[in-house]
Amino acid sequence: MASVVAAVVLIGGGVYLATNNGDSAGNDTKPLADKSTSAPPSESASTEDTADPSSDETGDGTVxxxxxxxxxxxxxxxxxxxxxxxxxxxGDYVGDYPLSYIDPGGKGxxxxxxxxRSDGSFRMVLKSMSTESSSGDGYISxxxxxxxxxxxxxxxxGGTDTLAYVGE
Known part of the structure; x- marks a missing residue:
């Protein structure tokens, strides 16, 4: 927390120095700031490649x-x-996957x-974000x-939907 406060104070002071020309009457015509420098890169910045090679984009734009x-x-x-x-x-949900489903004009x-599941399928339980479109207990499986x-x-x-892979 102290480092955040120190950073805010340093940044605020730098802005004040860059915009304050030292003349309270405003008669000084020299430029307020002639250079701007960037902050050095953070030590916590990752240089690792985070791309997932299992779902790469091909040269023709398909995924x-x-x-x-x-x-x-x-x-x-x-x-x-x-x-x-x-x-x-x-945590409490070890082994489970978070998910969302959007059905414009339908389920919402x-x-x-x-x-x-052990048979190779995937089982999901969803709840509508809108109370208007949920029926009964509001859960859809x-x-x-x-x-x-x-x-x-x-x-x-009842019913089946077939969806194509579009990315991560």
């Missing part, structure tokens, strides 16, 4: 999905979008959790299965 799993963003031509985050590795915006660069969502209350 290749990871070899396995359902993590990433999936979408159809009507803008239904399923986004599945990376698996929690600690939903958030929830998912988990891998579905099973997701992957087929190549697509996923099929089979809704417990």
């Amino acid at each position: 290749t999905p990871p070899a396995t799993g359902v993590v990433g963003q999936w979408q159809d031509d009507t803008d239904k979008t399923l986004t599945i985050g990376t698996e929690y590795t600690s 915006i939903l958030t929830g959790m998912g988990t891998d 579905a099973t997701v299965t992957r087929s190549g660069d697509r996923v099929d969502i089979t809704w417990d209350d």
Whole structure:
């Protein structure tokens, strides 16, 4: 906390010195600041390559999905979008995946959790962010299965959506 306060004081002082010409009457015509320097790079800046080689963009602008799993963003031509985050590795939700589903004009915006199943499918439970579009207890469940660069969502209350991989 002290380092943040010190940084704010130093920055504030630098701005004051750069804009104060020392003449309280405002008669001095010399320039207020003639140079600007950048702060040195932070020591905490990472130089590691964070790109995921399993889902690289190809030269023609298409995105290749990871070899396995359902993590990433999936979408159809009507803008239904399923986004599945990376698996929690600690805390109360170890082994689960955060996710969201957007269905414009349909189910609305939903958030929830998912988990891998032993049969290779992915099970998800979602809740609407809008009380107007939720029915009963507000939870919607579905099973997701992957087929190549697509996923099929089979809704417990009926219907299926097929979405293509669009990235992370």
